[in-house]
Amino acid sequence: MEKDQTAAPAPDRRIALLIDADNVSHSNIAAMLAELSKYGTANIRRAYGDWGSPGLKGWRDKLHEFAIRPIQQFSYSTGKNATDIALVIDAMELLYTQKPDAFCIASSDADFTPLVMQLKANGHDVYGFGERKTPSPFVNACTTFLYLDSLEGRTAKEPSAEPAAKPKTSKKAADKPAPAAKPLTQDAKLIELLRGAVEASAWDDGWASMSAAGSTAKRQAPIDPRNYGVKNFPALFEATGAFDIVKGDNGQTYVADKRNTDRTPKPAL
Template identity: 85%
Template structure:
């Protein structure tokens, strides 16, 4: 989640953080809260699960440490996940009662996609955290989505890195090289076109913000730190830093652009 204009008003924005503890590791909570602090204060923090289950033992010590309210949800039927329903009900209740400025859904479950779409339809930003296996519909529905393995670069200094879990061949699909990611390049090209001046150049900050409005793009999900590095890695843009300190980007296909931005 790269910094954007809304971060300027971040201290006054109230965020409801709703965690599907069955699908998110407790080792990520410090980094998630640090990331959300760019956009506001997560003053509503709830984690959902069956807290008597062995699989959530690691979470129990984190609840008090990070002031997270545990929401107990029993599994009423074998093989059925009732946690999802409890989280959705709470989100809708919060929408009309506590009225937070934004929501954050931490899960890798695509079943939350309709919830995200409903919250956005009501005018709220929805930030998402999840694993690489998170289905595309949920990722694309969020205002911004950040893969949990990308949070290592965002964690505060001194935060211990979580132990790496054993890799499963079907859990984490191979990343497409940036220069071959046609969908990403299409979004970035559209962002430059929308943000460019008459000379064919767009400021990097405007192009990055425009790209994020089109799709839940965070450069760290692609293994780079920021939008300048992301645009450069595609190999299809020219990037220059002007004397005024601003960075500008232009599509190499645009033959009508000037050689340099007219500042």
């Protein structure tokens, strides 16, 4: 299967990585840095939280190992997240002082959505990492958003110093299977997005190069094939069942919408 070529490495790009340590597990930091290396170098690395809190004990061991600067933020008011405010203030200061090429916000908190929109309005890419529970406004605002459980080669979750108490669950609830993920062939929103990408990048014969279609899809939405359980865009297009995919004699892969009856049987190379 063809390698996804939609994201070319750019080691000279400077990325500011800002981590909401209250919202992201320390076990994911190595995988996040490896992923960011595809887009540039995370030469600014900061993690925000109340570092006297027992909940951040695991993070403290990772700060020196990965050269992450801890930003101490006390909770001045009960119920208020001072960490979020400190991260936003730093991001805006970095925007006008250090002037990085891109930002990365690691959090599952939708409160950062206005910050992401402001950074993008200033012409900066914003990459996001978070859990599956991350609200869609934050996910959609990012240039690219990747769920942490989708990272390949991620480190295993490290046990906490004090295991959490096992939740009480009735036998009936325990026997109930978890809801199955929606098959990609039934994901109408995804299929419509991919169809739009093919239409926007197709030539007169109705076919588009796979790399162009993938790049167009990423410009439309913060889509990453790994969030759907596949490795790359060729696999994503194929898994929906809505597209014809052929490999040309030149080694390139091409894609066309099966509903397009005006396209040629094969791409005109």
